[in-house]
Amino acid sequence: MKKVRCPKCNSYTVFDETRYQPGQRLVFVCSECNKQFAIQIPASSVPSNGEVNNEALGTIIVVENAFHYRQEIPLEMGDNVFGRYVHGTNINKPIETVDPSVDTRHCIIRVQRGKDGHLQYILRDAPSGTGTFYMNDILRDQDRVRLQDGSVITIGATTLILKLEI
Ligand SMILES: [Zn+2]
Known part of the structure; x- marks a missing residue:
């Protein structure tokens, strides 16, 4: 109550x-x-069966450009797979865009809880054809980048910003 x-x-x-x-x-x-x-009712505070399973974990802002409108995509625990939406896609974070340089499976942000109890946001390339950039540096296949609030990710001509403050 x-x-x-x-x-x-x-x-x-x-x-x-x-x-x-x-x-x-x-x-x-x-x-x-x-x-x-x-x-x-807050989007994040309604417990179902006593378990908080829709805790606010942050949002990816897709910055508007010539290919698409601004979008806000909430993150979930585990792998958040980003890419261009296509019919029948099986990724969990599709972006509505006609940007041809965004792969249908482009990059992944893993949300996990560290030993200290704090949430961690780990970026990796899917791998993609055109690459995933963190703060303008391209990720190599083995790179795992720890993101923070305001981190800027570029995939193709599309810019993503991690927003953790609600
Ligand atoms: Zn009154």
């Missing part, structure tokens, strides 16, 4: 957040003052 505070009279209303979907918008009517107000 969660509490929301009325913005007018500060009294609390209790509701069962597990009945709603992440990102859903809820409208309440305060039982004290009848003020109507809305909240949005």
